[in-house]
Amino acid sequence: MTTRTASTVVVTGASAGVGRAVAVAFGRLGWQVALLARGAEGLESTRREIEAAGGRALPIVADVGDAAAVFAAAERIERELGPIDVWINNAMVTVYGASVDITPEEFAQVTRVTYLGQVHGTLAALRHMRPRNSGAIISIGSALAYRSIPFQAPYCAAKSATRGFIDSLRSELRHENSAVTLTMVHLPAVNTPQFDWARNKFDRKLAPVRPIVQPEPIAAAVVRAAFERPREYWVGPSAVKAIVAQMLVPSVADRLLARAGIENETTDEPADPAAPDNLYQAGRGDPGAHGRFDRESSHHAVPFNPAWLRAGAALGLVAGAALIWRVARADRDRRSLMTRM
Structure with a gap:
């Protein structure tokens, strides 16, 4: 795989946040970028940004929780852009609140988009990659796939489920000697619009757990993963610390997170109870890739390959x-x- 113009990447959740930053990063390399999301306005803005950077974009309005829509999108991409080289599963929704305050329907919707959306995207990509015996599938994960935190149970569970699915599928592909690769890129807290779009059960505005990273270094790590194809990347020192701490001292992590409480994930500003969220419908407008935490977000986050840690051990x-x-x-x-x- 090279940076030739004919290279094609699919990015789900491409209308905002990490997905948008990833899509634009590939566009700057001259790739053809297929954009999937529910929000038409954000998709069109991403398309314009990619084309201004020299890439070609194909925006497709689709809900990744709808398997048929994702499969149909993959068929259209193959017809209009050619063979899919890389598929990046990124779309997500979440609910903040105590587990007992989150309804079963809300749990189901987070699972449908954040977990099953990854399954649907992966299966859609494999329909085209397996016959060619080539391609890379990248799943955007989180340190929370290893170390769950309080008040985000649906999201943490979805990310953990994704890791289980990818690990199982990886062995299946190796069993058939497939050259298709699977990579998970586990993220730290990122400054994206999700903290204004997520459903919020608290009376204060949401915030990422510090330290916070800008979307662009995350996008750079994902692009690197498309070329190097590691099994996993843990991006940034905070992600590495959280994952390693869970492996070594999970009970200590339990106590620290319990002590941190809600204050760890909210600001002092009151939340607007009438504010719309994107749990069931696309977020309104075109928020771009960044959230409201620019001043305290880092522009640096090095991807760490845990194979190095395992080799050292x-x-x-x-x-x-x-x-x-x-x-x-x-x-x-x-x-x-x-x-x-």
Whole structure:
């Protein structure tokens, strides 16, 4: 895969936030970018931004929770743009609130879009990639796929389910010796419009859990993943810390998050109870890629490949085993010498 003009990428949730930043980043490389989202106004704005940057865009209004709509979009993309090289599953919705205050219908809708939307996009991509035995599918995950936090149970569950689905499917593809690759890019908190669009059960405005990263370095990590095709990327030190902490000291993380409470995910500003959200319908207008936290958001976030961590741990185990063997051998030799004396 190269940056040739004929390369085609599909981005779901492309009308705003991370999806928009990712779509524009590929457009700047001269790629053909298919844009999927529910909001026509945001899609058209993304299209104009891509074309101004030198790329070609095909906006398609579609709800990723509707499998038939996603499959039909994939068929149209293949007809109008040619073979899909990369498919990026990014679309999401969420609800903030205590689990007991979230309705079963709200849980179901977050699951339909944030989890099943990833399943539908992946299956749509595989319909075209498997016969060609080529292609890359990238799922936008979150540190919350590993370490759930309070007051975002539907979203955390959806991201965890996505990780389980991708891990299972990866083994299935390897079983058939497929060259199609699967990557998950797990994000930190990102400055996107979601904190004004998400359904909010609190009486205060929503906020990301600090530290916050701008969408552009996230987009750069996703583009890198399309070329390097790692199993996973953990983007930024906060994502790495959260995932590793969950692996090593989950009970400590439980207590810290419980102590942080609602204040960790809200501001001091009162929420507008009449404000619209995007749980069931597309967000209104064209908010762009950024949210309202520009002043405190970082422009840097390096993607970390956990394979490096696993390799380091393996080397440590080998070194530890070698040291134990040497100590045991030295002790055996010493006792043998004492026996002969």
